[in-house]
Amino acid sequence: EVYNPNGKYRVVSTKSMPGTRWINLLVDQDCRLEICTEKKTILSVEDIISLIGNKCDGVIGQLTEDWGERLFSALSRAGGTAFSNMAVGYNNVDVDAANKYGVAVGNTPGVLTETTAELAASLSLAAARRIVEADEFMRGGLYDGWLPHLFVGNLLKGQTVGVIGAGRIGSAYARMMVEGFKMNLIYYDLYQSTRLEKFVTAYGDFLKASGEQPVTWRRASSMDEVLREADVISLHPVLDKTTYHLVNKERLGKMKKEAILINCSRGPVIDEAALVDHLRQNPMFRVGLDVFEEEPYMKPGLAEMKNAIVVPHIASASKWTREGMATLAALNVLGKIKKYPIWADPNR
Ligand code: DGY
Numbered sequence: 001e002v003y004n005p006n007g008k009y010r011v012v013s014t015k016s017m018p019g020t021r022w023i024n025l026l027v028d029q030d031c032r033l034e035i036c037t038e039k040k041t042i043l044s045v046e047d048i049i050s051l052i053g054n055k056c057d058g059v060i061g062q063l064t065e066d067w068g069e070r071l072f073s074a075l076s077r078a079g080g081t082a083f084s085n086m087a088v089g090y091n092n093v094d095v096d097a098a099n100k101y102g103v104a105v106g107n108t109p110g111v112l113t114e115t116t117a118e119l120a121a122s123l124s125l126a127a128a129r130r131i132v133e134a135d136e137f138m139r140g141g142l143y144d145g146w147l148p149h150l151f152v153g154n155l156l157k158g159q160t161v162g163v164i165g166a167g168r169i170g171s172a173y174a175r176m177m178v179e180g181f182k183m184n185l186i187y188y189d190l191y192q193s194t195r196l197e198k199f200v201t202a203y204g205d206f207l208k209a210s211g212e213q214p215v216t217w218r219r220a221s222s223m224d225e226v227l228r229e230a231d232v233i234s235l236h237p238v239l240d241k242t243t244y245h246l247v248n249k250e251r252l253g254k255m256k257k258e259a260i261l262i263n264c265s266r267g268p269v270i271d272e273a274a275l276v277d278h279l280r281q282n283p284m285f286r287v288g289l290d291v292f293e294e295e296p297y298m299k300p301g302l303a304e305m306k307n308a309i310v311v312p313h314i315a316s317a318s319k320w321t322r323e324g325m326a327t328l329a330a331l332n333v334l335g336k337i338k339k340y341p342i343w344a345d346p347n348r
Pocket of ligand 1: 063086087088089090112265315316
């Protein structure tokens with residue numbers, strides 16, 4: 001699909017993206033935009049090299065693509081200077097290789113914070129109240145009347161939510177759980193972000209002033225403290241060498257037997273095979289997963305576990321957010337090609 005065929009700058013998007021604003025932005029700024037219409041979901045390095053061709057100023061790509069040495073050298077040979085990942089996470093991008101070939105890399109932070117946090121909150125509630133199991137039960141025609149023991153789950157109010165990685169998304173999730181469900185909070189973060197501290201302090205003052213029961217909150221000095229104490233734990237770190245298999249067999253063993261674990265960050269943060277074993281041995285332990293170690297696959301056994309809720313990497317999938325991500329991705333490319341000052345999230 002080609003827009004503005006006579007445009008001066010050739011920009012390739014490896015996928016069609018929601019909305020039209022991003023298309024109009026590029027077209028209005030003299031770009032010839034080519035959107036790949038290939039049906040297969042995940043493009044190989046070879047597929048993308050052929051899309052880049054001999055002349056290409058910038059590429060908008062996806063988190064499913066492996067942006068390493070080969071792609072950046074191909075892009076630079078084609079005269080390209082910009083690669084924009086339509087995602088906040090950029091573990092699929094070798095930034096050193098991009099630097100080596102003089103290609104600037106952009107991502108799309110900010111616009112997906114609340115949407116992603118809302119999915120983590122949805123999974124937390126769904127796991128606590130066993131909504132997916134109950135839905136299957138109902139559709140299976142098994143409901144034959146109200147019973148005192150039927151799908152008894154957890155009340156979140158008064159329980160402790162644990163957040164690992166208190167950046168933009170982790171902090172937004174913590175706020176939702178504290179403010180919305182009056183959960184106590186314990187969190188762990190490698191960086192000295194004060195985002196969450198400011199919120200909980202102000203919220204604590206508000207609860208006190210309004211005579212409501214206060215929530216407690218604490219910044220943990222180790223991750224294990226969070227694992228031991230929290231009833232619901234949500235993972236929000238970036239994926240890099242230090243966070244690969246951050247949650248492994250040993251750490252799963254430190255969590256409460258009835259804990260709920262949520263992951264809307266990146267799959268490899270959890271050792272998924274160890275998680276399947278843990279779910280088997282601890283039927284009261286529950287997980288809500290949006291991401292998987294080797295997407296699009298799940299480790300054997302996971303799909304059969306009643307105590308797991310699995311969804312296909314949809315945390316940022318709200319219309320507003322996806323259109324915003326597409327717009328930002330286009331602005332990032334334009335910012336580089338046309339040397340415009342680009343929109344920048346002050347917290348980036
Ligand atoms: C991201 O942006 O990194 C998400 O995983 C997809 O929105």
